[in-house]
């Protein structure tokens with residue numbers, strides 16, 4: 219028996235009993251809103267965009283969620299997933315009490331325990347790790363608001379290592395590339411000024427299916443005003459359908475197109491000479507670098523006609539600086555992703571759109587002081603140097619690297635806290651590695667609202683309450699208008715679930731670290747912070763959102779010199795930091811792998827009804843989209859003898875197969891590609907709706923390409939083929 223055998227959270231635990239709602243005879247139901255209605259401010263947690271809204275209850279029951287009209291993240295409207303927040307609260311499959319893995323001699327299982335017993339167990343294991351290996355051997359893997367409480371707990375203990383998969387599996391190359399070029403990143407929400415754009419270029423960014431609320435709203439505003447949209451995508455996405463130009467590019471060749479566009483802007487003298495001369499460095503090197511990459515060369519790589527490349531480059535220039543070459547969000551594709559994002563950043567610089575209306579605005583946040591508390595002790599070692607010293611330009615933890623460094627007896631990391639991230643469906647093709655890490659680790663604590671694949675590997679599972687049942691930190695994001703927003707409980711936590719701040723606070727007591735958490739209730743922290751900026755918890759409980767005046771200009775001011783946060787103080791077309799670390803200082807094209815005969819590029823994306831795998835089991839959202847399907851071109855469908863509505867398995871070249879998944883035959887995808895919405899194919903039976911429906915793309919990924927600059931995982935270099943059920 220393995221030390222940590224993968225377990226589904228025991229069926230005996232927390233089995234929900236549902237009582238069917240009986241409508242009494244033919245009695246007329248009262249109209250919604252005619253009962254006793256109360257309103258509670260909240261901040262949506264159905265994705266990371268963090269829109270502020272209001273939860274309405276009627277007669278003590280949840281009624282509806284609506285957007286807060288004062289909030290710039292949502293402008294008064296929540297997206298489909300946001301309105302489904304009540305489904306997360308109501309989910310019958312929620313984790314209900316702390317669970318502890320026990321070895322009963324013949325096997326392993328989870329048993330329900332009280333909070334004190336769970337905390338005692340964790341504290342004992344943490345102290346044992348600290349004594350045997352050192353206090354810096356724990357790590358946090360986290361996605362979401364509550365993770366910071368566990369980060370503080372681990373830092374107070376002496377462990378500073380952390381990683382958010384949202385870096386190495388998503389936005390890392392973009393953040394790094396824009397940082398290298400402009401000295402700062404794009405932020406979240408993105409600083410894109412689309413409402414004022416006259417030309418928008420989308421490269422693999424499927425806005426509309428990817429429902430980042432205010433971004434979609436500003437995109438539609440630009441469309442209403444007649445903006446030109448150029449969409450580069452192997453798939454005819456919703457955004458492509460709104461575009462003047464759809465460029466169905468060969469997968470993996472985006473850098474070739476970007477270099478060709480740069481070639482045209484430079485050789486036809488279409489770039490913003492005044493802006494480049496004033497703010498940029500490295501133009502001479504860029505001019506030389508792009509000479510070989512003309513549209514005729516790019517045609518052979520990308521399949522995009524030279525005339526189309528020239529026409530679209532001229533359109534960008536004609537509308538500059540109100541041309542936005544969108545930086546995208548999920549940018550970990552082919553392993554050369556920092557270079558691709560650099561090429562996008564350079565195009566924006568040549569068009570003069572950084573800091574200009576219709577391009578990228580300057581972000582600002584509220585200067586909110588941290589709550590007074592002791593500084594955590596300095597770590598014994600520099601964990602970044604130990605774990606990821608070969609990526610010197612990366613300031614964040616690299617989750618896949620952290621997993622690698624947790625495997626084996628001599629692994630540096632000995633314990634994990636996993637907060638709200640289902641690693642087996644997040645890290646590509648990494649389930650075996652996660653299993654191996656779990657085997658080696660001496661402690662794994664998983665904190666979440668729902669059971670998921672990762673909870674099966676845990677020693678201890680801690681049930682968090684949903685965002686409608688808790689306070690979290692004030693939302694204070696860098697954005698167009700500095701704004702604070704409050705999330706507060708509308709309901710008491712269900713079952714024995716508790717907020718993250720409470721768990722971290724209690725665990726600190728069990729570890730003798732109370733001094734680092736000098737409050738009994740998180741409302742003390744929030745109220746203190748709000749009073750420092752002229753507000754109060756009482757005011758925020760009433761208004762939910764409060765705007766503050768800007769102190770800095772939204773755009774570059776004419777005639778003002780700017781010092782960029784780069785080594786040269788300029789926008790670096792040629793990156794001195796990349797050159798200094800042995801990387802290409804200018805974007806270089808690498809020809810991508812092509813699928814073996816009979817296989818197709820695996821292209822994946824999002825749908826408006828779901829946020830990754832986290833919402834599939836949500837009863838409201840499941841009803842809207844209960845399974846994913848695969849998009850297959852008619853010519854490929856004919857080869858495999860499949861038609862729309864058939865169920866097939868997806869198989870990768872290593873023979874790994876997916877769950878059965880439905881086929882959609884459509885000309886809206888290139889013949890060499892298959893598209894699938896990410897997040898389906900859950901294997902944990904405790905998610906009773908999500909279990910077994912649809913296919914999991916992450917599990918099929920086999921040709922993961924590591925970006926040499928950021929260490930992030932290129933996830934679009936995998937191949938699959940459809941296989942009829944029962945064949946092979």
Ligand code: SF4
Pocket residue numbers: 262263264265266267268269292295296297298299300301429430431432
């Ligand atoms: Fe919620 Fe949608 Fe806003 Fe995300 S974009 S925070 S899901 S309303």
